[in-house]
Amino acid sequence: MATIGRRGMSSPRELTRMGDRLSFVYLERCTLHRDDNAITAEDAEGIIHIPSATIGTLLLGPGTRVTHQAMSVLGDSGAGVVWVGEHGVRFYSGGRSLNRSSALVEAQATRWANQRLRLDVAREMYRMRFPGEDPAGLTRHELLGKEGRRVKECYRREAARVGIPWNGRTYLPGDFTSGDPANQAVTAAAQCMYGIAQTTVTALGCAPGLGFIHSGHELAFVLDIADLYKTEIAIPIAFDVAAQSPEDVGSRTRRAIRDQVNQIGLLRRCVDDIKHLIVPNGAKGDPTGNDADRVTLQSDHGAEVESGRNHADNYAGEVDW
Structure with a gap:
């Protein structure tokens, strides 16, 4: 099995859709670790496991400590992480998009x-x-x-x-x-x-x-x-x-x-x-429906061309680099 440092990011197909996740999970006075692709919350009463890909937002209340590895898996899963003060008036959040399309x-x-x-x-x-x-x-x-x-x-x-x-x-x-x-x-x-x-x-x-x-x-x-x-x-x-x-x-x-x-x-x-x-009314298709990595290059008149290749052969003019 790959080590945590060598394990690549999860693909969109491996992640739970945003609409199917728990809205948020609130934790306080515990320490968060990582166990494979789950986070663990440990306090004096024991340890609980929470699959990171099922979390929409993780609220970290007073007395929580979180490891670098726990934050890594939460970020990979696209979960929002919100540190909530004792009075619940400030928050700081992070996470990556579950949608690969722009x-x-x-x-x-x-x-x-x-x-x-x-x-x-x-x-x-x-x-x-x-x-x-x-x-x-x-x-x-x-x-x-x-x-x-x-x-x-x-x-x-x-x-x-x-x-x-x-x-x-x-x-x-x-x-x-x-x-x-x-x-x-x-x-x-x-x-x-x-x-x-x-x-x-x-x-x-x-x-x-x-x-x-x-x-x-x-x-x-x-x-x-x-x-x-x-x-x-x-x-x-x-x-x-x-x-x-x-x-x-x-x-x-x-x-x-x-x-x-x-x-x-x-x-x-x-x-x-x-x-x-x-998304304007009448737009065709779901702009978030295709979870494949697709990168194109912008050309003239709104056209897009394939990325990952050299387009010099398609250019008729002279370029002085």
């Missing part, structure tokens, strides 16, 4: 670079978030205003549904405990959604920084995608958890989000939603 990121860049198409995508995102409303013809400023009102209404509605007071959204970066239980739960739910969205965006090979609503940040597109599920999933679950008890709100919210996103198959839906947004 077709999806090229489609994203094309729609992002065109102001009209970029606004079309923003309107479609609004339509997906708030069914029953038609944002056609709305300017960006009008979209932002309507979105803000709808989210405020969602907060008030969910607070009334579970019977807890709500004095508005308050969040102090770096200080999770500064908010009341409802605000803490909303923050924890949002962090989970960001991790899921970032893992999916990365796995599909999209550009995290090319957002259609958010901009100016390396994760602008991730924030766009996470917001698609804010009022449907994150906010209702956050208020349910906060209403149950003010104790241990962060971890209970994460578990509730995990259970719900697994139950509804959110990863598969997230993949489909991203493709729907950035």
